[in-house]
Amino acid sequence: MDIAILVNFSLLTLMMLVVVVLIRLKSLLGVALTNGIYSLLSAGLFVTMDAVDVAFTEAAVGAGITTVLLLGTIAVTGMEQTVSRHGKFLPLVVIFITGAALIYGTLDMPPFGDPKAPIHTHVAPHYLTESTNEIGIPNVVTSVLASYRGYDTLGEVIVIFTAAIGVLLLLGKTVGKRNK
Amino acid sequence: MIAGHFNYWVVIVLMMMGFYIVVSDSNLIKKIIGLNVFQTSVFVLFISMSKVKGGTAPILTEEASLYSNPLPHVLILTAIVVGVSTSALGLALISRIHRAYGTVDETLIHEQDETQDEA
Incomplete structure (x- = not known):
């Protein structure tokens, strides 16, 4: 092995x-x-x-x-950690049913490491063969992240920005408002 | 069959254990950790799908000709960072809840709400 x-x-x-x-x-x-x-x-x-x-x-x-x-x-x-948990029986039933459904779903998946899996035949070969000409960076992950799928990364930045605003609003000082 | 799907099955076991923590534990911080476990197992699922047998990391060199799929790597890079920002927001909410209720336990918070409703 x-x-x-x-x-x-x-x-x-x-x-x-x-x-x-x-x-x-x-x-x-x-x-x-x-x-x-x-x-x-x-x-x-x-x-x-x-x-x-x-x-x-x-x-x-x-x-x-x-x-x-x-x-x-x-x-x-x-x-x-203070109080005891909820009942344990219902969560166990739920996770066993969900888990069984998911394992049934994996039976259709291509085996691990299979080069002929559908995921490897769609757009990935283009990235691997053309990115040297189109972008010119040896690391394909970088060229996909920053160029081919740059909008995804822009979306990611927006999510981080929103989360940062949320954290600041939640944890900021509320003393002044409370006194009104 | 077993070797070909072992990764996926372990991922599902990890996912369900994370889900179990979220559903069964009444401590809010532990629920966030359960979500983290769930999330990381999804990352492992995606990266498992991107692996090509005999391939190498997708950094183009003269020596290698077979590479793993770079696209799931990019998606998961984004997901890791988004995951951290959502847990940060969740933890901020939890410390705000702690400021208001003096506890981070779901059951105790619910009890306080009930007694306030009666009063």
Whole structure:
């Protein structure tokens, strides 16, 4: 068996274990840090699947900034998780039905790594063969991100901007208004 | 069959565990973390689809001729950043809720609302 596939399998198994720990943990501090470990493992997984740009974005933004935000919120709200959960039976039924439907859906998907899968025959060959002439950057991900699908990136910037405004409005000082 | 679909099935297991945290846990911060788990599993699904056996990272060089599909990588790059900004907004809402109610537990917030309605 290929060593990359073996690494792939073990990383996926580790991710499942980490999420089981995440479900069982009571301390919010532990939960936030475990979430960081989960993101970092997924970044490793992205490297084995050739998505290096995604891997370092996930490691920096997913494992880094998200953990900082979570820790900041926990510092404000307190660490201990108080009350018991809701009933466990109904959520379990829901996730088993949803999961079974999704697994039934994957049976039609092309096998992992298949070069003849529909996703690889549509627009991707154009990006790989023509981007040297059309854009001139060796990294195809960069040329697609900044040029072919530049509008997506513009949309992304708008989303970040809106979120930043929302956060500032929510956390800004409301003392002055309250006194009126 | 098992090796060909193992990634997809693990993704679905991770997705459902994230979903379980969102539905079953009454702590709002933990719900956000459940959403994060769900979201990252979707990223893994997309990147799994982009992998080509024997291919390499889509950076054009003389040595390589087979590359993985760059398009899902771009979509997921966008999704990661959007995901962080939505969790930041959610966490800001949570700390605002904490300021108003003194707790981040759904059940306790609901109880406070009920007693206020009666009063």
